[in-house]
Every structure is written in structure tokens, then in C-alpha cells.
């Protein structure tokens with residue numbers, strides 16, 4: 710069977726949007742032989758670093774491992790269910806952590822109420838940068854939060870949110886059927902008039 714390429718899964722949009730937004734998608738089939746360079750990893754992290762955050766609190770931290778390193782293996786073993794079968798083929802795993810409170814509560818009037826939002830913003834930036842580098846990113850919420858916290862000896866106020874797999878997309882033929890079909894299916898979203906509650 711010829712390999713199907715799924716590198717173009719452009720979103721069908723109701724109005725033009727930037728190509729980097731329409732072309733980004735989250736594959737599960739990654740090329741196990743591909744590597745990301747140190748420079749690429751730094752670019753991805755810079756993109757995450759420069760995302761907006763509430764009061765510029767930057768209430769997010771990252772733990773990053775390239776495949777073949779101990780850090781990659783430590784992140785990988787706390788992925789849940791099916792994530793554990795496909796994500797290890799990626800070239801890089803990025804654990805995104807929300808910092809839910811400042812180290813010294815006296816020094817700040819409010820807890821970091823928007824830390825999960827801030828973390829998501831940074832990972833969206835990272836995904837866009839991955840696309841710009843010719844890579845793909847796939848976020849996963851299916852992770853063992855407590856085990857991850859213990860693995861990396863994180864304090865209570867550091868909450869693991871997602872692990873994002875980054876790498877080079879590979880043929881969907883490498884996946885079991887159920888997931889192979891998802892890899893090539895049309896990408897869908899709620900229509901704007903369902904998504905937007907009010908618009909004048």
C-alpha cells in the first residue's frame with residue numbers, strides 16, 4: 710500500500726487566516742528516526758517564552774527532553790494510555806507546568822489565577838513555531854499529574870498541565886487502524902455562529 714502523506718490538513722475556514730494557523734494540526738504518527746537540533750529546541754522555547762501572560766507573571770515552566778535522553782524517558786513513562794504508544798516516536802517531549810502561586814505569597818497580592826491560561830498561551834506559541842520550523846506538535850492532557858510532579862520533585866504550586874510531543878510527521882500507516890483514520894480525517898470545528906455567543 711502506498712504511503713499516504715498527511716502533511717497538508719489545512720483547515721477549511723470561513724474567512725482567510727494566517728497559513729501557520731490553518732496548516733497546524735496534531736499528528737500521532739511521528740518519524741522515529743528524526744531528530745530536532747539544539748537550535749530548533751531553543752527556537753521552540755523562545756517562542757513559548759515570549760507568549761503573553763497575566764501581568765507578565767510568566768507563571769509557567771517547562772521540562773524538555775529529546776528522544777534518547779533520560780529526561781525524555783522520565784516524561785514518557787508518565788503519559789497515559791494510548792499516548793504512551795505513539796508519543797515516544799516524537800523527537801521531543803515538552804512538559805508544560807503551571808505555577809499556581811508565587812514562591813512568596815506575601816510578595817504578591819493575588820495567587821496566579823491565570824497560570825493555566827498563561828501556560829496554554831506559551832504552548833500555542835510553541836506549536837506555531839514548530840510548524841514554522843517544518844515540525845509538528847501534539848499536546849496531550851492525558852498525563853499522570855501526580856506521578857509527573859513526584860518524578861521531577863516539583864513543589865505543590867507547580868502543576869503539570871500537558872506534555873507536547875514535537876517531531877517530524879510520518880505516514881499514518883504506522884498507526885493502528887482507529888488512529889490511522891483519524892490522522893487523515895477532515896479536521897472539524899464548531900461553526901462560528903455556535904462558537905460566538907454574541908457578535909455585533
Ligand SMILES: Cc1cc2nc3c(=O)[nH]c(=O)nc-3n(C[C@H](O)[C@H](O)[C@H](O)COP(=O)(O)O)c2cc1C
Pocket residue numbers: 733734735736737792847848849850851852871896
Ligand atoms: C489541552 C489539550 C489536551 C489534549 N490531550 C490529548 C491527549 O491526551 N491525547 C491525544 O492524542 N490528543 C490530545 N489533544 C489533541 C486534540 O485532540 C487535538 O488538538 C484536537 O482534536 C484538534 O485537532 P488538531 O490539533 O489537529 O487541530 C489535546 C489537545 C489539547 C489542547
